[in-house]
Amino acid sequence: MVRGKFVSRTTWLALAGLVMAAGWPACDYDPVIQEAIEDLPPEDPDGPSEFHRAGQSCVDCHSAYYGADPDLAIGGTVYEQQSNGSLDPVEGVFVTIFDSAGASQKACTNSAGNFFVRLEDWEDAKFPLAVQVGNRYMRSLIGRDRSCAGCHELATQTKVNIDPTVDPSTGQSRTSAGAILVERSTIPIEEQCGLNPASASSSTTTSTGSGMGGSGGMMGSGGSGGGS
Amino acid sequence: MKKLACLGLILGAGFVSGGCIDEPERRIDFACADREVFVNFVSPMMERRCGTLDCHGHDQRPMRLFGELGLRHPQELNQTGGDSTTARELDANYRSVCSIEPEKTTNVALDPGGQSVNKLYLVRKARGQERHKGGKVFDPFDDADRCVVGWLRSDNPRAIREACQAALNKLPDTVELPEAPAP
Numbered sequence: 001m002v003r004g005k006f007v008s009r010t011t012w013l014a015l016a017g018l019v020m021a022a023g024w025p026a027c028d029y030d031p032v033i034q035e036a037i038e039d040l041p042p043e044d045p046d047g048p049s050e051f052h053r054a055g056q057s058c059v060d061c062h063s064a065y066y067g068a069d070p071d072l073a074i075g076g077t078v079y080e081q082q083s084n085g086s087l088d089p090v091e092g093v094f095v096t097i098f099d100s101a102g103a104s105q106k107a108c109t110n111s112a113g114n115f116f117v118r119l120e121d122w123e124d125a126k127f128p129l130a131v132q133v134g135n136r137y138m139r140s141l142i143g144r145d146r147s148c149a150g151c152h153e154l155a156t157q158t159k160v161n162i163d164p165t166v167d168p169s170t171g172q173s174r175t176s177a178g179a180i181l182v183e184r185s186t187i188p189i190e191e192q193c194g195l196n197p198a199s200a201s202s203s204t205t206t207s208t209g210s211g212m213g214g215s216g217g218m219m220g221s222g223g224s225g226g227g228s
Numbered sequence: 229m230k231k232l233a234c235l236g237l238i239l240g241a242g243f244v245s246g247g248c249i250d251e252p253e254r255r256i257d258f259a260c261a262d263r264e265v266f267v268n269f270v271s272p273m274m275e276r277r278c279g280t281l282d283c284h285g286h287d288q289r290p291m292r293l294f295g296e297l298g299l300r301h302p303q304e305l306n307q308t309g310g311d312s313t314t315a316r317e318l319d320a321n322y323r324s325v326c327s328i329e330p331e332k333t334t335n336v337a338l339d340p341g342g343q344s345v346n347k348l349y350l351v352r353k354a355r356g357q358e359r360h361k362g363g364k365v366f367d368p369f370d371d372a373d374r375c376v377v378g379w380l381r382s383d384n385p386r387a388i389r390e391a392c393q394a395a396l397n398k399l400p401d402t403v404e405l406p407e408a409p410a411p
Contacts, residue, residue, distance in 0.1 A: 127363065128280070130400050139309065139401035140297040144362055145282035151308075165305050174300035177281065177308045 028065065036060050051112035054089060055079075055154045055179070057147035058116060073125055075116035076148025078109045078133055079179045085169035087154075087179055089113025093134045094191045101126040108193035133180060134187040140177075152177050259337040260326035261380050267318045268406050269392040270379045271295075274321070275313060276399050277372055278354075283362050291328055291350075293321050297401065325350060333380075340382035351377060371395035385409060 037060050044052040048068070058075030061068040074097055079087040091111045098104045105122050107115040128141035145151060153159075153176040160166045165174040172178030275295030279285040285298025292299065294317035300306040301317045326333055328349055336345045345351060349358060355373065356364025366373040374391035378384075385408040396402045 128277075128365075137400050140276060140280050141399065143278075143280040143283035151281035165300070165307050167307070172307050172309065174302065174305075174307060175281070175287065 030065060033060055033063075033065055037066060050110060050114060050116075054112045054114055055149055057149045058114075059146040062116075063146075071119035072146065073105070073117040073119045073122040074107075074129070074142075074146045074148070075114070076152065076180055077113040078115065079113055079181055080184050081170060081179070081181055087169065087181075090182055090184060092193050093182060093184075093187055094132075094193050096132040097125075098130045098132075099126045100128055106193075134182040134191045136182055148180060152180050154179055258326070258330040259334045260322070261333075261337050261382055262385075263322055265379050265385050265388055266322050266325070269385070269389045269408070270375055271313070271318055271321045272403055272405060273372060273375050273392045273395050274325070276396065276401065277365065278362075279321075281308065292324050295321070336380050337382070342381065345377055345380045348380065351380070371398070384411065386411070 036057060040053070040056055040060075046052070054077045059072050060066065062070060062072040062075065064071065076095070078090045078093055078095065080090050081087055089109070089112050091109055091113065093109050095107045095109065095115045096104055097107070097117065101124075103122075103125070105117045105125075107117050109115045127144050130141055131138040142148075142151075153171050153173075155166050155168050155171040155173075155178075159171075159173070160168050163173055163175075166176075167173065167178060170178035170181065271293075272295075275285075275293055275298060278291075279293030279295045279298040281298050283289065284291050284293045285295065286292070287299065294301050295313045296311065297309060300308060300310075301314065301320060304314060304316060306314065332344070332348055333350075336342065336348060351373075352358040353360040354364075354366040354376065355368055366376070371391050372395035375388060375395050378388040378391055389405055389408040393405050396405070
């Protein structure tokens with residue numbers, strides 16, 4: 001009788017341990033981000049680098065969730081639209097991001113048009129953010145998505161087929177702001193940056209106490225969101 | 229006989245439950261603060277502060293907001309960053325905001341100037357007093373807060389307009405709101 005009870009308790013403990021062990025990895029599972037990652041196109045032929053996956057959501061993978069190195073505070077891709085509608089990456093333009101606490105970061109686009117700020121360089125960015133690319137200011141705010149491509153989705157054939165509002169060139173639609181566009185010829189010299197891709201891609205600078213809306217931040221309260 | 233009794237019981241239950249489904253006299257009329265004030269002053273501010281594509285301007289989010297710089301209405305053919313917010317979108321925004329907590333919002337609307345507004349999710353989440361994925365976006369009594377709370381409390385439209393305009397003026401893409409009607 002006693003033995004039976006002991007066995008039973010041990011079995012229950014073992015079962016509980018198994019359930020906990022099986023459930024442990026699932027605690028980190030995020031079906032929304034996971035689906036976004038699984039829907040990404042195949043990796044570039046040259047493999048991961050600071051030039052890869054232009055126009056795709058950087059921070060889905062470059063985050064604590066997926067663990068791609070480095071963790072990014074923000075990242076995106078800048079293009080110029082050609083007369084035939086095609087998009088060319090724009091190299092060597094400053095992207096300035098202003099947070100709600102009055103801090104800002106500058107990043108320089110590389111030859112793929114990619115720019116990013118490492119998380120270690122801006123762990124305390126206060127959302128919402130405002131953005132300047134070259135001489136253009138983004139008209140809306142970034143509420144919390146650290147991947148520019150989350151809102152600036154490019155066109156895909158599938159999207160074009162199902163959504164009549166999708167611009168097949170830029171991707172602009174009822175749910176997307178389309179590609180981040182600048183006109184190279186109108187970028188002032190002070191908004192241009194190193195044309196050496198190796199140095200340009202990692203070039204970020206920080207400043208505080210200034211930015212859109214002046215010191216103290218454009219929003220006043222300084223949002224504390226920002227998880228994507 | 230037993231089978232017949234069972235069938236009768238099931239049919240009877242069906243009639244009773246069916247009768248519960250459609251009782252028009254039990255419908256409750258919900259109330260919400262002034263629609264015109266929302267459309268003219270509050271929605272433009274909320275579209276820009278709350279309705280960005282990565283927040284409430286997203287098909288998969290609650291309190292969905294449509295707008296010129298965010299999500300566009302699925303029954304129209306506008307693009308983000310294109311034409312101004314349409315009448316259909318403003319109407320959808322009003323219903324979206326008013327239907328978060330219909331009963332509580334009704335109580336607030338029926339008690340102009342009352343304090344129950346501070347218990348609404350809409351207010352508490354924006355102030356960061358309630359779990360909010362976007363964190364704290366308003367400080368109590370700042371311009372954006374006074375814009376939304378003033379509307380919910382049915383304050384003077386001129387004061388609401390002033391607060392909403394001040395909140396908009398801090399954004400990258402401000403707009404000039406229409407004048408408030410004379411008192």
